[in-house]
Amino acid sequence: MSYPGLKERTTPHLAACLAGHGQWSAARALADELTDPTYRGRALAMIAARRGPSPEGRLLLAEALALAPWDELVEEFATVAPELVPLLVDLVLADAEPATETP
Template identity: 40%
Template sequence: MVEVLGKAKQYEKAADIARTLAFPDWQARALARVAEALSAAGRPEEAAPLFRRAIELTDAGGQDTPDLLRTFAAQALASAGLFGEAEALVRAIDLPHERRLALAGVARHMSEQGRRADAAELIQQALDTFRDVSGPDFDAAAAAAIVAVLVANAQPQDALRLARSMTGHPGEQARALASVAAGYGPTPQGRTLLAEALAIGAPLSMVAEIAQVEPAALESLADYLQADIEADLAQPGEPTQPPPTAPLTQAE
């Protein structure tokens, strides 16, 4: 209900309902949702006290704020331009995965608001946490998110280097390569990287990137998916083969 009211721009009513929730964690999440909607509507001065109240509630009873909620709140604060508070919250996150995602999320908002140098610093902090992570414990999901932020922050070469280092994690590497491809758009390099991503990952996870690099290919993808569905209905367990990708060449 709170989220629906927020989307309907009935922010005061949404906040009032959120405040009636009995459980502190539920109330905190609801208030954060309203605050996020206010931030997206360009009303950060109204969002800020709701964010602060949400953080206070999650600390009620002396319990630590769940890192997942801290991650969400930090990104929401950054979306409102409250970067100091967002960074302070990130520093309180203990779990490495959530901390990386929070750093990446705050950095993305900084980049969107023209603070690219600050964004690059946070991205580097996130990258520094990977130094002691290798093999099967490598946090490929967070790395893929960082690649997307590097692209958004106009650091395509850094993004490509990180994407190429993600060997052993084909799904995440494919999404990372697709993110870099989308950054180059409908150019030869963009198409080459997209073809490379499609060679190792599922097309469904890259629909947005395909639309940015090769929108004409979406019709072929739709035809393939329809054929796959029909084949599954006819012979369950034997999906059709994916459409062939273009020959790959080494991107610069």
């Protein structure tokens, strides 16, 4: 039985599992097989989270952010760049505030 979109939805998680077991090259190769930019970005972000706040993790996160919307990568962002979470909070809160009209 075939499930449409199964590969795209599960591959980021599988790449993260590989990375979690130190199989960095295999994780990256699996992520690179994805053709949909959003899923590829998600996979890279999940690998980045396994690297943590390291130069490698930040580079992977930067690649991920170029491919996928940042609001889908918040948890990984917090793991890789925890010092920037307050800026994300400010960004979200500022966006949520109603616009004020000036006369």
